[in-house]
Amino acid sequence: MQRQPDHQPLIKRLLLATALMFGFGFALVPLYDVFCDLTGINGKTSTMAATADNAVVDGKRTVTIEFLARPNADMPWLFAPQTQKIVVHPGEIKLVYYEAQNPTANTMTGQAVPSVSPGQAALYFNKMECFCFNQQVLTAGQKLLMPLQFYVDPALPEQFSTITLSYTLYDMTKHAPAETVAALIPTGGNDE
Numbered sequence: 001m002q003r004q005p006d007h008q009p010l011i012k013r014l015l016l017a018t019a020l021m022f023g024f025g026f027a028l029v030p031l032y033d034v035f036c037d038l039t040g041i042n043g044k045t046s047t048m049a050a051t052a053d054n055a056v057v058d059g060k061r062t063v064t065i066e067f068l069a070r071p072n073a074d075m076p077w078l079f080a081p082q083t084q085k086i087v088v089h090p091g092e093i094k095l096v097y098y099e100a101q102n103p104t105a106n107t108m109t110g111q112a113v114p115s116v117s118p119g120q121a122a123l124y125f126n127k128m129e130c131f132c133f134n135q136q137v138l139t140a141g142q143k144l145l146m147p148l149q150f151y152v153d154p155a156l157p158e159q160f161s162t163i164t165l166s167y168t169l170y171d172m173t174k175h176a177p178a179e180t181v182a183a184l185i186p187t188g189g190n191d192e
Contacts, residue, residue: 057091090154102138124153
């Protein structure tokens with residue numbers, strides 16, 4: 001009589017391999033985010049305000065900064081930069097404005113998400129003040145001027161002479177609690 005082979009060790013190894021692949025699949029997203037943060041790939045900029053304490057202006061070099069904006073397909077707001085393009089010296093602090101308008105009859109909450117192209121230049125584009133750091137709440141028909149204060153790090157490699165900063169505006173109204181929205185409604189200042 002032939003003895004049947006023992007498949008238990010093989011089954012255990014296959015189950016372990018399956019569990020490890022499943023865990024690796026979940027780990028890919030955070031690993032990808034860390035990789036993008038370290039390398040600047042994917043054009044992600046920092047979500048924290050930068051400081052210009054040690055920035056030294058490189059007056060011998062210029063970089064063209066292009067500004068783009070678009071609302072997401074589900075966002076009815078009007079959203080555009082006031083300036084389409086500027087030329088800066090690396091290390092020079094600049095202030096530009098984006099304008100948003102809520103043409104609807106309802107109070108809405110928006111969140112702008114930035115992207116820099118080429119992606120590697122995101123490591124050198126430093127936002128000191130940005131409307132993208134916070135959600136923006138606009139009442140029906142309200143317009144708002146939103147500041148962006150930034151500088152380009154003088155360590156930007158010479159190969160980059162143009163940087164494009166693009167914002168996509170998303171509707172966050174359904175995700176913002178009513179009491180938070182009430183606290184965020186502008187009461188003056190930059191609104192028109």
